[in-house]
Amino acid sequence: MSKIAVYPGSFDPITYGHIDIAKRALKLFDKLIIMISVNPTKKTLFTAEERKWLVEKALEDVKNYVTVVINEELTVKKARELGATHIVRGLRAVTDFEYEFQMTTANRVLDDTIDSVFFMTDSRFSFLSSNNVKEIARFKGELDAFVPEIVKEKLKEKYL
Numbered sequence: 001m002s003k004i005a006v007y008p009g010s011f012d013p014i015t016y017g018h019i020d021i022a023k024r025a026l027k028l029f030d031k032l033i034i035m036i037s038v039n040p041t042k043k044t045l046f047t048a049e050e051r052k053w054l055v056e057k058a059l060e061d062v063k064n065y066v067t068v069v070i071n072e073e074l075t076v077k078k079a080r081e082l083g084a085t086h087i088v089r090g091l092r093a094v095t096d097f098e099y100e101f102q103m104t105t106a107n108r109v110l111d112d113t114i115d116s117v118f119f120m121t122d123s124r125f126s127f128l129s130s131n132n133v134k135e136i137a138r139f140k141g142e143l144d145a146f147v148p149e150i151v152k153e154k155l156k157e158k159y160l
């Protein structure tokens with residue numbers, strides 16, 4: 001039976017940090033479903049459809065093993081519907097731990113059959129977040145080390 005995991009997040013936009021985690025997860029799982037989480041209380045720069053499109057473009061080289069979905073439900077509920085057994089998340093620094101610990105505990109209460117697994121990012125990306133990428137883009141900074149070309153182009157369009 002193939003092993004399927006979901007990788008939920010805002011991906012606003014996808015960065016090399018997310019890509020690093022997705023590729024590490026693909027060494028363990030046969031299929032990865034990237035879940036673009038829609039949270040109406042969270043203001044995003046890109047629409048869910050734009051974020052999905054950018055994730056697909058950024059992971060084109062592993063497209064046979066990756067599916068991208070937009071999710072408006074609870075992560076564990078959607079994960080189960082899609083036949084996933086695990087939730088993948090990335091850890092950058094200790095600061096991520098507290099939040100991830102709370103989320104995992106809550107998810108476990110909701111559905112104990114879906115477990116979370118964490119991958120530590122490459123040290124090159126441990127200070128990288130979608131938020132600081134947006135900040136750099138807004139001030140027209142150099143983005144080559146942080147995001148693929150297509151993401152860079154779309155960020156430039158947003159901050160003309």
Ligand code: ADP
Nearest residue numbers: 008009010011017018089090091121125128129
């Ligand atoms: P969320 O809004 O759910 O935190 P993000 O898109 O910011 O969504 O992140 C999704 C997941 O990817 C989280 O587990 C986050 O810790 C991880 N992640 C984000 N940036 C990086 C990075 N540079 N290195 C490793 N993991 C990362």
